Amino acid sequence: MTIEEQVRAAQRGDDQAFYGLIHAERQRLFRIACTYLKNEEDAVEAIQETTYRAYLKLGKLREPRFFHTWLIRILIHYCLDERKRRRRMLPVDEVPERLSREVDLAGRIGLGMEIDNLKPKLRHVILLKYYEDMTLSEISRLLEKPEGTVKTWLHQALKQLRAACGGEGGEEHA
Structure with a gap:
């Protein structure tokens, strides 16, 4: 089943199709949430909230092929809102190797x-x-x-x- 078919099935009410879509993106969502929120517990909460929001708004998604982009956008907006709500920013504790290979x-x-x-x-x-x-x-x-x-x-x-x-x-x- 293609992503487009899965999205259309989920839009028709197939909860298993929706679960499959979210499950396929769980690691990527977690990495993005951790990058923005700097905390694993907050990242898990962000994924839960993103899943909830996506489930509620799935019927409004016009282009099923952009499901993953749409889902990540929901997550990023949630993370940004959460950071604003806290009014604090923690430093990044780990920088990817590609960005700084020779930095101590x-x-x-x-x-x-x-x-x-x-x-x-x-x-x-x-x-x-x-x-x-x-x-x-x-x-x-x-x-x-x-x-x-x-x-x-x-x-x-x-x-x-x-x-x-x-x-x-x-x-x-x-």
Whole structure:
């Protein structure tokens, strides 16, 4: 059964189809929630709330092929709302290896804090690109922004991170 068929079945009331869709994405949802909320318990709660919201709104999903993007968007919105509600931000305690291969532990913690200090739109792009290994076109669809805008935000974020971490933030690399 394709994803589109599963989504259509779930929209018709097939709870097993909905469960299958959520079950297939559970690890990815958990990683994203942990990235935003920095706490496993909060991440599990975020997934529960996301599942609930998705179940209630499933009938409004127009394009079944975009189910996964739609589900991740619900999760990210919940995580952002939760962070605003708490009015506190914890530093990232672990930076993906791809983003900082040669940075020592103190540098990694500092980089994580710098990522937390980025503007939300820039932070989203960094987290989705380097923590979730999403392509720019996937990020573009998820954030509902043109791919060129996402590329610009990524460039700005990396430039700010280089500058904050003592790199060559102001210079262009050929």
